[in-house]
Amino acid sequence: MDVLVTWLNQFANSLPGNISQGLIWGVLAIGVYITYKILDFPDLSVDGSVTTGAAVCAVMIINGVPVPLAMFFSFISGCLAGLCTGLMNALLGIPGILAGILTQIALYSVNLVIMGKANLPVSVDKYPLFVSSRHTATALGVGTVLPEVLKLLAVVVVIIAVLYWFFGTEYGFTIRATGCNANMSRAQGINTKKSTVVALVLSNGIVGLAGGVMVQYQGSADINMGRGAIVIGLAAVIIGDVLGRVILGKRFNFVARLAFTAVGAIIYFLVLSIVTIIGIPSEYNKLFSAVIVMIFLAVPYLRNTAKTSFRRAARNSVKMTSAGEISAEKGEGNADAD
Amino acid sequence: MLTLTDVKKTFNAGTINEKHALNGVSLDLDDGDFVTIIGGNGAGKSTTLNAIAGVWPIDSGSIIINGQNVVGMPEYKRARFIGRVFQDPMTGTAATMEIQENLALAKRRGQPRSLKWGITKKEREEFHELLKMLDLGLEDRMSSKVGLLSGGQRQALTLLMATLKKPDILLLDEHTAALDPKTAAKVLELSDRIIAENRLTAMMVTHNMAAAIKHGNRLVMMNNGRIIYDVKGKDKENLTVDILLEKFEQASGQKLDNDRMLFSKNAKE
Numbered sequence: 086m087d088v089l090v091t092w093l094n095q096f097a098n099s100l101p102g103n104i105s106q107g108l109i110w111g112v113l114a115i116g117v118y119i120t121y122k123i124l125d126f127p128d129l130s131v132d133g134s135v136t137t138g139a140a141v142c143a144v145m146i147i148n149g150v151p152v153p154l155a156m157f158f159s160f161i162s163g164c165l166a167g168l169c170t171g172l173m174n175a176l177l178g179i180p181g182i183l184a185g186i187l188t189q190i191a192l193y194s195v196n197l198v199i200m201g202k203a204n205l206p207v208s209v210d211k212y213p214l215f216v217s218s219r220h221t222a223t224a225l226g227v228g229t230v231l232p233e234v235l236k237l238l239a240v241v242v243v244i245i246a247v248l249y250w251f252f253g254t255e256y257g258f259t260i261r262a263t264g265c266n267a268n269m270s271r272a273q274g275i276n277t278k279k280s281t282v283v284a285l286v287l288s289n290g291i292v293g294l295a296g297g298v299m300v301q302y303q304g305s306a307d308i309n310m311g312r313g314a315i316v317i318g319l320a321a322v323i324i325g326d327v328l329g330r331v332i333l334g335k336r337f338n339f340v341a342r343l344a345f346t347a348v349g350a351i352i353y354f355l356v357l358s359i360v361t362i363i364g365i366p367s368e369y370n371k372l373f374s375a376v377i378v379m380i381f382l383a384v385p386y387l388r389n390t391a392k393t394s395f396r397r398a399a400r401n402s403v404k405m406t407s408a409g410e411i412s413a414e415k416g417e418g419n420a421d422a423d
Numbered sequence: 424m425l426t427l428t429d430v431k432k433t434f435n436a437g438t439i440n441e442k443h444a445l446n447g448v449s450l451d452l453d454d455g456d457f458v459t460i461i462g463g464n465g466a467g468k469s470t471t472l473n474a475i476a477g478v479w480p481i482d483s484g485s486i487i488i489n490g491q492n493v494v495g496m497p498e499y500k501r502a503r504f505i506g507r508v509f510q511d512p513m514t515g516t517a518a519t520m521e522i523q524e525n526l527a528l529a530k531r532r533g534q535p536r537s538l539k540w541g542i543t544k545k546e547r548e549e550f551h552e553l554l555k556m557l558d559l560g561l562e563d564r565m566s567s568k569v570g571l572l573s574g575g576q577r578q579a580l581t582l583l584m585a586t587l588k589k590p591d592i593l594l595l596d597e598h599t600a601a602l603d604p605k606t607a608a609k610v611l612e613l614s615d616r617i618i619a620e621n622r623l624t625a626m627m628v629t630h631n632m633a634a635a636i637k638h639g640n641r642l643v644m645m646n647n648g649r650i651i652y653d654v655k656g657k658d659k660e661n662l663t664v665d666i667l668l669e670k671f672e673q674a675s676g677q678k679l680d681n682d683r684m685l686f687s688k689n690a691k692e
């Protein structure tokens with residue numbers, strides 16, 4: 086009983102931090118949503134572009150660039166990363182997954198060059214950072230914590246609003262159509278290569294921005310901070326998708342999908358904190374992420390096959406024949422027997 | 424309106440899968456011509472339409488639409504001139520987008536896309552009226568996803584989309600082949616109506632000889648990547664399936680052994 090109380094306490098204490106983390110990763114996940122869900126392009130550049138956004142933001146802030154401008158450039162640097170993946174795919178014919186992996190690997194070097202070393206601290210004591218995990222410690226009280234969380238929430242809301250507008254425009258339509266049916270899109274006069282590149286640029290720009298916020302929140306840029314980011318992003322997208330479907334059903338529209346993606350990220354971090362609190366070492370975090378994504382991807386498939394699988398067909402078939410034999414023995418020949 | 428001159432296309436050149444799909448196709452369509460195209464499997468019917476649409480570059484020859492040689496234009500640029508409906512109902516529409524969104528996409532065919540709203544209120548009203556004409560009840564489901572529609576409904580919608588912005592050429596590639604006979608007849612009748620009302624220049628591939636005779640003002644028969652028979656006007660009106668079969672034997676020097684064509688000889692529609 087005591088253990089449970091301590092656990093609950095720990096969970097409550099870590100709540101603001103986890104919600105903040107969730108919102109930041111929610112931004113990244115919304116970027117992933119654009120490629121994974123709208124464009125139907127599994128883009129693995131993300132692991133690199135989030136770090137690039139962080140590195141650019143950190144270096145600029147350290148060199149005295151105003152924080153908002155530094156964040157803008159983390160967006161731009163992400164856009165450039167997306168452009169690389171897009172051009173490799175559109176102009177050189179490299180399959181999407183491979184193009185993303187190549188960008189990701191190349192960015193590892195680029196990020197090291199930008200940062201100059203593997204770990205670059207940006208302390209909130211020295212710079213006027215947008216957000217900091219220092220300000221989300223529960224002990225500081227609602228007055229300090231709440232504005233910090235609200236700032237992050239505002240970022241998410243603004244991004245959702247902008248994307249809602251963009252995907253409602255003529256150009257946004259072409260990206261959605263490209264992701265859904267490239268043949269039809271070309272027949273409608275859409276340059277599908279261009280729309281693919283634009284979507285990748287936008288997606289990675291948002292991921293880069295997430296990196297820019299993340300680096301400030303954590304207080305340092307690390308060359309490995311993006312490792313596995315795509316898996317966390319996907320986890321958020323998938324958790325949000327399942328949840329949204331269950332809760333909203335038919336009213337699960339575009340805005341709700343993006344919002345639930347951020348909610349998915351928050352839930353991811355809450356669950357992760359529970360896992361940590363009950364004593365599973367943090368080494369297992371990535372394993373845990375992979376397992377979550379695996380489960381959520383597998384459930385729809387398994388639910389489907391549970392209804393129609395060969396094994397089930399075989400079982401039913403056996404049942405039928407044995408039932409037939411029994412009724413034949415009894416001489417009843419009941420065709421309706423199940 | 425449309426002039427093909429000696430169009431040639433070989434797939435997989437230089438490999439063991441080399442296939443001379445088009446061996447010099449020439450065809451001259453007048454404004455308002457409605458051509459039906461028949462021929463056995465692999466005759467090059469779809470390839471001809473794909474060549475016009477620019478799905479891939481041709482090897483040689485010229486394709487002139489409205490006085491402009493389009494051979495160097497990629498598919499998405501040629502879309503400005505061309506409306507298309509495909510055999511597979513899944514191909515012509517975006518399943519995850521709404522009916523009205525699909526129509527809005529089609530209304531901007533061949534135009535540069537801007538950052539204005541993808542669909543306006545006025546267009547919604549316009550689409551409502553247009554969908555009513557189809558008589559499929561789609562006007563009440565404008566914000567449903569196209570993926571929820573049946574094959575016939577999707578083909579009717581695709582047809583509407585292909586002609587929403589008047590195309591210089593309408594290409595129909597066996598667009599009723601995947602539908603049940605009753606729906607196929609309906610979609611075919613709708614095609615006829617839209618083509619006549621808008622005075623469109625159209626090409627329709629079909630495996631159904633009776634339909635090929637009944638529809639359009641001109642008929643083209645293909646074999647081995649060539650046009651082997653081309654008939655229009657009075658001669659076309661007087662065609663019968665038997666004459667067509669005979670022409671095929673004469674021109675190709677082979678008996679028509681295509682099951683699908685023989686089968687559809689007796690089909691009503």
Ligand SMILES: Nc1ncnc2c1ncn2[C@@H]1O[C@H](COP(=O)(O)OP(=O)(O)OP(=O)(O)O)[C@@H](O)[C@H]1O
Nearest residue numbers: 434435442444462463464465466467468469470471
């Ligand atoms: N993209 C392609 N790559 C390789 N070969 C192709 C391609 N498209 C068509 N072909 C080949 O070209 C030939 C002509 O095909 P086409 O699709 O034009 O025939 P069709 O007259 O439309 O026949 P069907 O009645 O079966 O639709 C066939 O041998 C086909 O295999």
Ligand SMILES: [Mg+2]
Nearest residue numbers: 468469470596
């Ligand atoms: Mg064909």
